[in-house]
Amino acid sequence: MLRCLRRWWPSGGWAGLRLLERRHLFTMKLQSPEFQSLFTEGLKSLTELFKKENHELRIAGGAVRDLLNGVKPQDVDFATPATPEQMKGLLQAAGVRMVNNKGEKHGTITARLHNENFEITTLRIDVVTDGRHAEVEFTTDWQKDAERRDLTINSMFLGFDGTLYDYFNGYEDLKNKKVRFVGHAKKRIQEDYLRILRYFRFYGRIVDTVGDHDPETLAAIAENARGLAGVSGERIWVELKKILVGNHVNHLIHLLYDLGVAPYVGLPASASLEEFDRVSQHVEGLSPRPMTLLASLFRAQDDVSKLDLRLKISKEEKNLGLFIVKYRRDLVEAPDGAEPLKPYQDFLIDCREPDAAARVAELLKYQGRPALLRELQRWSVPPFPVSGHDLRRAGVSSGKEIGALLQQLRDQWKRSGYRMEKEELLSFVRKT
Known part of the structure; x- marks a missing residue:
């Protein structure tokens, strides 16, 4: 049955909608300032090259999702039925430089035109997956490529005439602020267990209502949480950081524990969830770093070291976690009659480390002291006058x-x- 859509979108970016049904495919026309802003000289040249050789080229995945939300994407990926060899042939014939050939075995060619890099990937299907990696096979079927993607909101394509290609109701889910896996959640998760964290990450970006989960999805996550043990710490940390700076973080971290995910992503088994609840309220609106909030789960500095062993966090992130756990109770009270900021100022006077001021600022966020934070940001460490x-x-x-x-x-x-x-x-x- 043909679905009807109103000519409306919160960003005001929709115009000239066209809707049809074919193989469960819904298309419409997108015309928005964000979409039009993508048409640089480099992109115009790229689309002309592919059109000349009769190879279709579309914007893929997350960039489409962002454009539908009225946001200009920071990164734009492209998809095409053309094989890597065909792409190399047409680019070489046009004298276009290709860079970063590491992605070629997965079907990705990076072309450089007018000082811009464009990543173009051949349509593909996953032949064999082990929960971490996939062996792929190229295809010319756009729907097959969409079917292998994780979430419906990330499975859409956009043509350069503004036509949206939506095979799995991603537009409807985006409009209704729903996060759903393409097809069966269990199957998608078992193809790549990191998709568990991607589900939570996009929940924090897309969904308005806390607790609006499909029970079958949560069951699939709980059943397959152990699979995250085989995923590299670096990949897990990328997703976990994005969860920590997104919306509904309190709800999502509790869910990681409730569903048995936490032990497999480096979070402490004996986490202080009460402290986390308190701090997650304090930092609201203060833009804390991911580690600032995460540190509230740690009872001792040893928990930071264990996290580092699992996730391979940066030295800066580890030092921030160790600092907050050490000073969150001690660096608080000012002496009688002293200014409340005095202990923090004295610490910065005595500390010789270049990033000390940044760490103290994060500590004040952790402690929920925005007024002192603003005061600290206006204060400069004075030089000690005696040598x-x-x-x-x-x-x-x-x-x-x-x-x-x-x-x-x-x-x-x-x-x-x-x-x-x-x-x-x-x-x-x-x-x-």
């Missing part, structure tokens, strides 16, 4: 004594609120 050379000129010759005196003067300077100047500080040395 070892100044003490030598004042008659102190022992290196050990110079070190001790510098620390004493630094403490005196900190107690003054960083207002004491060099001569005033050196006067204490002269008196002694």
